[in-house]
Amino acid sequence: MSKQAVFNVYRGSQEGGDFQEFTVPVEEGMVVLDAMHYVQGFLCPDLAVRWNCKAAKCGSCSAEINGKPGLMCKTRIDDLPIESPVSVQPIKSFPIIKDLVTDVSWNFEMNKKITPFTPDNEDVSSWRYYQEDVDRVQEFRKCIECFLCQDVCHVIRNHEQKPKFVGPRFMVRLASLEMHPMDRVDRLPFIKEEAGIGLCNITKCCTEVCPEDIHITDNAIIPLKERVVDEYYDPVVGLLRGIGILPKRNKKKP
Amino acid sequence: MTSYNTKYETHTHDVVVVGAGGAGLRAAIEASSQGLSVALVCKSLLGKAHTVMAEGGVAAAMANVDSADGWQTHFKDTMKGGKFLNNWRMAQLHAQEAPDRIRELERWGAVFDRTPDGRILQRPFGGHTYRRLCHVGDRTGLELIRTLQDKGVHSGIDVFMECTLTHLLKDGDRISGAFGYWRESGRFVIFNTKAVILATGGIGKAFKVTSNSWEYTADGHAMAYNIGAEMIDMEFIQFHPTGMVWPPGVKGILVTEAVRGEGGRLTNNKGERFMQNVDPERMELSTRDIVAKAINREVKEGRGSPHGGVFLDISYRGADYIKKKLPSMYHQFMELADVDITKGPMEVGPTTHYTMGGLRVDPESQQTNIPGLFAAGEVSAGMHGGNRLGGNSLSDLLVFGRRAGLGAAEFAKATQQFPSINDADVEKAIVEVSEPFERDKGESPYAVHRDLQDLMQNKVGIIRKEAELHEAVTELQALKERARVCSVEGSRQFNPGWHLALDLRSMLIASEAAARCALQRKESRGGHTREDFPEYDAHWSTVNSTIRKDGDAMAVSTSPLPEMPSELKQLFEEAK
Amino acid sequence: MSDSLQAMKSTPLKSTQGWITFRTDAWWVEPLLTLIILGSFGMYATWAALQGVNYQWGPYLSPFYSPNLVEWFPQWFGSWPFSPAVLILPFPLVFRATCYYYRKAYYRSFFTSPPACAVDITGQAPKSPLALLLGQGKGYTGETAFPLILQNAHRYAFYFAALFIFILGYDAIKAYVWTDGFHVGVGSLVLTINVALLGLYTFSCHSWRHLLGGCIDCFSCDKMTQVRHKAWERQSLLNEKHMQFAWASLLWVAFSDIYVRLVSSGVWTDYRLF
Numbered sequence A: 001m002s003k004q005a006v007f008n009v010y011r012g013s014q015e016g017g018d019f020q021e022f023t024v025p026v027e028e029g030m031v032v033l034d035a036m037h038y039v040q041g042f043l044c045p046d047l048a049v050r051w052n053c054k055a056a057k058c059g060s061c062s063a064e065i066n067g068k069p070g071l072m073c074k075t076r077i078d079d080l081p082i083e084s085p086v087s088v089q090p091i092k093s094f095p096i097i098k099d100l101v102t103d104v105s106w107n108f109e110m111n112k113k114i115t116p117f118t119p120d121n122e123d124v125s126s127w128r129y130y131q132e133d134v135d136r137v138q139e140f141r142k143c144i145e146c147f148l149c150q151d152v153c154h155v156i157r158n159h160e161q162k163p164k165f166v167g168p169r170f171m172v173r174l175a176s177l178e179m180h181p182m183d184r185v186d187r188l189p190f191i192k193e194e195a196g197i198g199l200c201n202i203t204k205c206c207t208e209v210c211p212e213d214i215h216i217t218d219n220a221i222i223p224l225k226e227r228v229v230d231e232y233y234d235p236v237v238g239l240l241r242g243i244g245i246l247p248k249r250n251k252k253k254p
Numbered sequence B: 001m002t003s004y005n006t007k008y009e010t011h012t013h014d015v016v017v018v019g020a021g022g023a024g025l026r027a028a029i030e031a032s033s034q035g036l037s038v039a040l041v042c043k044s045l046l047g048k049a050h051t052v053m054a055e056g057g058v059a060a061a062m063a064n065v066d067s068a069d070g071w072q073t074h075f076k077d078t079m080k081g082g083k084f085l086n087n088w089r090m091a092q093l094h095a096q097e098a099p100d101r102i103r104e105l106e107r108w109g110a111v112f113d114r115t116p117d118g119r120i121l122q123r124p125f126g127g128h129t130y131r132r133l134c135h136v137g138d139r140t141g142l143e144l145i146r147t148l149q150d151k152g153v154h155s156g157i158d159v160f161m162e163c164t165l166t167h168l169l170k171d172g173d174r175i176s177g178a179f180g181y182w183r184e185s186g187r188f189v190i191f192n193t194k195a196v197i198l199a200t201g202g203i204g205k206a207f208k209v210t211s212n213s214w215e216y217t218a219d220g221h222a223m224a225y226n227i228g229a230e231m232i233d234m235e236f237i238q239f240h241p242t243g244m245v246w247p248p249g250v251k252g253i254l255v256t257e258a259v260r261g262e263g264g265r266l267t268n269n270k271g272e273r274f275m276q277n278v279d280p281e282r283m284e285l286s287t288r289d290i291v292a293k294a295i296n297r298e299v300k301e302g303r304g305s306p307h308g309g310v311f312l313d314i315s316y317r318g319a320d321y322i323k324k325k326l327p328s329m330y331h332q333f334m335e336l337a338d339v340d341i342t343k344g345p346m347e348v349g350p351t352t353h354y355t356m357g358g359l360r361v362d363p364e365s366q367q368t369n370i371p372g373l374f375a376a377g378e379v380s381a382g383m384h385g386g387n388r389l390g391g392n393s394l395s396d397l398l399v400f401g402r403r404a405g406l407g408a409a410e411f412a413k414a415t416q417q418f419p420s421i422n423d424a425d426v427e428k429a430i431v432e433v434s435e436p437f438e439r440d441k442g443e444s445p446y447a448v449h450r451d452l453q454d455l456m457q458n459k460v461g462i463i464r465k466e467a468e469l470h471e472a473v474t475e476l477q478a479l480k481e482r483a484r485v486c487s488v489e490g491s492r493q494f495n496p497g498w499h500l501a502l503d504l505r506s507m508l509i510a511s512e513a514a515a516r517c518a519l520q521r522k523e524s525r526g527g528h529t530r531e532d533f534p535e536y537d538a539h540w541s542t543v544n545s546t547i548r549k550d551g552d553a554m555a556v557s558t559s560p561l562p563e564m565p566s567e568l569k570q571l572f573e574e575a576k
Numbered sequence C: 001m002s003d004s005l006q007a008m009k010s011t012p013l014k015s016t017q018g019w020i021t022f023r024t025d026a027w028w029v030e031p032l033l034t035l036i037i038l039g040s041f042g043m044y045a046t047w048a049a050l051q052g053v054n055y056q057w058g059p060y061l062s063p064f065y066s067p068n069l070v071e072w073f074p075q076w077f078g079s080w081p082f083s084p085a086v087l088i089l090p091f092p093l094v095f096r097a098t099c100y101y102y103r104k105a106y107y108r109s110f111f112t113s114p115p116a117c118a119v120d121i122t123g124q125a126p127k128s129p130l131a132l133l134l135g136q137g138k139g140y141t142g143e144t145a146f147p148l149i150l151q152n153a154h155r156y157a158f159y160f161a162a163l164f165i166f167i168l169g170y171d172a173i174k175a176y177v178w179t180d181g182f183h184v185g186v187g188s189l190v191l192t193i194n195v196a197l198l199g200l201y202t203f204s205c206h207s208w209r210h211l212l213g214g215c216i217d218c219f220s221c222d223k224m225t226q227v228r229h230k231a232w233e234r235q236s237l238l239n240e241k242h243m244q245f246a247w248a249s250l251l252w253v254a255f256s257d258i259y260v261r262l263v264s265s266g267v268w269t270d271y272r273l274f
């Protein structure tokens, strides 16, 4: 018989659950999502799995594989130690619905709190800005909303700070707006207070798991923290801005 | 407004949009901006719709890079690419309005790649005369959907995620609502509404090798067909020339045309650039139907790559350039296939990609033949004729999504009273959806789906023959019966087996329509190739195939193409 | 599949396996190494700083004792009863302690908050007492409460650190100037590499990246922002290596002190290259 791998897949719901073992034949180049599809197709048709693109583009298939948050469609089985069973479970930071599917609606609520892109010049055909102005922003806009960073962030995962902290995904979104050359809204008060940027202790787990390779901590969170420092903690910058040596922030209240 | 009873919940909205891809989101934004209450219903989470996968770009004659471009050229390219089977009016509106739709996206926060003078950059693509595709690296669809999503959630639209609709409801002749279930709980939902916009995408999941996601099960086609809407041109299915062929798990995943747009070269195992013999002028950037067939021939005649494809090489452009312009392709091959495309060629072969056929709509308002039922995006038909040009889908979503939103809003405003929901129809729907649980000894829906995919791939695939199409039609009847009696395990709570059992019925309708239309059309054109009728045919160039439900049977026939007005015809004369 | 039914037997994992984490890789190696190296450095630096002797030899000065306060300002520090390093080291210490990279490193290894990704120190799991500084569970305050809110002053520590680079640069140059003219000893090179690594570490700082250009929204808008964009772009390349520079400079600065100390106490001999 061909090569096989054993998967311990979490099966359960709000009422509780447990791991169930499935043996799956392994083909070259197979990913964990293929294994879950095999389970659905041949062993357990009602195994709940969320997925769409199977090409790491939609961010639906987030799970924890051998304890590590990752996309199932991007995790190659040849990269896993299949001598022993591989555990597959739903992402931990969000309430389970069934099996590998969790309720991530909280993220959509957080997004709604963020003031959207607001330019002050509506005449788009007159806009001129250059690649160098948007390289940073484009990195952030690569985000596929897999919410793996939200899952792994200990502020959310271990300290249950959901009400006070929007999480790395939305720090990335805030950074993409804050650094957009055409945007004119001041989101720093929001970033400091409601978004809770001070709760992040820059331990970089979000960056470690991001499948889009966004440097969340270095390029989004730390630069935002520095902007918050400018605004709230650095008396010298305040003074220099006050007497006009440094330019004032060209931003309006949301 | 929402009400509950033991069996289902009822929501009331002026307009219900089914599908949250580019078309659905754009339609919802438009309808809501008209001051109406709008529900946006989708099978997966918001922002995950198929549109997110689009890579290469969105076509619009902005003339930022090639100043000679204009809507007339875009229109001509679209008609030529569609082998003149397009609805001319849709092609015209599309070419004229696309640039405004792009500017609007930028106004809403989309960040496209820039030209050196600070405008939106455009890249070349197959079948487009000029550099026309606005893009963001190779993740244009993501940019588009995220922008619309962020715009949408601040527009007061009520979003119903992971909610699958299965039935449209009518009050007399016109639409009155829709019926479906929450995927999470299996609970039933009814929407009472004045107008429905279908934006449910394509049918690609009926095929084995496909770039499409599980959502592409033709629900919109089937729901509309079941209440009497007319479909056209279902034989026209685009096989994208370049999908991954290896390893087995990723077979079918798309390799964006942008690879060729950026200069990628196709070669066979002899190292020949075989497109030289097929279309020496446009080479790799010929239209998709032509390139796909050329690749198919190379492979069939033994000049293919080790894993049954051909080679596509971009590595000569240098690692930095590739990583900047095609980052997700680079990662896709690196991570899924252990191939470094900056160092060597990738192996590619055709994959099912897009459905040109679909619901017949009015070009101005996107209304179907059912009053109050609108359709936009891939589920609608006419815009692309016999073959779609790359990049023309995303622009189609924006242009006609907006028009559908407007059309539905006008229709809803003109409707004083909410139409009524017929209880008997609801009861019938509930019975139909619950059936799979009633049987316990039936077959697994997965098995039926596998056989359907094999059948469609082998007999209604890229090259078709009379005899095989006949067989396909017969075998589809057998599959329909198997699907009717398949059974599912477990509860109604997030149960993919059950979902598939229901989706299967939709796929079977679309598959049958494709097979029957393919059998009917005795010629080869665009996405429809008959081995036994390899040429264009004068008669078939003047008609659309049509599909309607006739009792329990599927009635397939033809209808004349709308005549292009002389001033547009002139455009083609001038070119000669 | 003939054995499909057989494959469906259910064997629950022992729940204790998920007590801290389900990770099966050696996630504890990195925080442990950090703990050992940073801890050893801390102990060595404290010890060396308290010595007050053997920090100078020939033209060499240990970086722990730079600037040479006693020599430069004898009127103020000549009678300072303790080791001068006690006055100097707090500056680099605060700089490193508030450094964005080191924060990551010690919050993980010393604070176990978290020790590694998806390793859950909650409930019964053993946690570092230092974790209390960040607050625990629902009382977690991160860097919003005293004392950790002071991390926000990192840029001020950077200003001093930048000053130190010039002083250490001066020391490094001086290390080639012997009483008998210009010569290169191994120690000269050690101190040169030291200032180079410290310079790379210091100027790859995130705060500096922000001040250089990160704070600008529109790079193309005028001449000044264009110049700053170029600078920011270059600095960003260094910034990506900030962690590597942090470790290299840390180890090397300790080595520089060891070198001067051992040469000065006669254990090692400084070779003169020319």
Ligand SMILES: Cc1cc2nc3c(=O)[nH]c(=O)nc-3n(C[C@H](O)[C@H](O)[C@H](O)COP(=O)(O)OP(=O)(O)OC[C@H]3O[C@@H](n4cnc5c(N)ncnc54)[C@H](O)[C@@H]3O)c2cc1C
Binding pocket: B018, B019, B020, B021, B022, B023, B024, B041, B042, B043, B044, B049, B050, B051, B052, B053, B054, B055, B056, B057, B058, B059, B140, B141, B163, B164, B165, B166, B180, B199, B200, B201, B202, B211, B212, B213, B215, B219, B220, B254, B353, B354, B376, B377, B378, B379, B390, B391, B392, B393, B394, B395, B397
């Ligand atoms: C890999 C790939 C790359 C592509 N690249 C390009 C490109 O570069 N340029 C281009 O122009 N085109 C491209 N296309 C084509 C283009 O992306 C699609 O045609 C287009 O996105 C379809 O959009 P849509 O709005 O019609 O539907 P989709 O975006 O597919 O959305 C369908 C929506 O309908 C919902 N839905 C379906 N059924 C139901 C139901 N029963 N109940 C409730 N909701 C339902 C789904 O949940 C989803 O939200 C590409 C396609 C693929 C697959």
Ligand code: SF4
Binding pocket: A149, A152, A153, A154, A155, A167, A168, A199, A200, A201, A202, A203, A204, A205, A206, A207, A216, A217, A221
């Ligand atoms: S760096 Fe901050 S946001 Fe990212 S995981 Fe760590 S604490 Fe969370």
Ligand code: SF4
Binding pocket: A059, A142, A143, A144, A145, A146, A147, A148, A149, A150, A168, A169, A172, A206, A209, A210, A211, A212, A213, A214, A216
């Ligand atoms: S930032 Fe990265 S990890 Fe977080 S949601 Fe986006 S893609 Fe996923």
Ligand code: FES
Binding pocket: A050, A051, A052, A053, A054, A055, A056, A057, A058, A059, A060, A061, A062, A071, A072, A073, A074
């Ligand atoms: S299925 Fe889309 S990211 Fe995995």
Ligand code: FES
Binding pocket: C095, C098, C099, C100, C101, C102, C154, C158, C201, C202, C204, C205, C206, C207, C208, C242
């Ligand atoms: S961030 Fe490390 S020194 Fe400033």
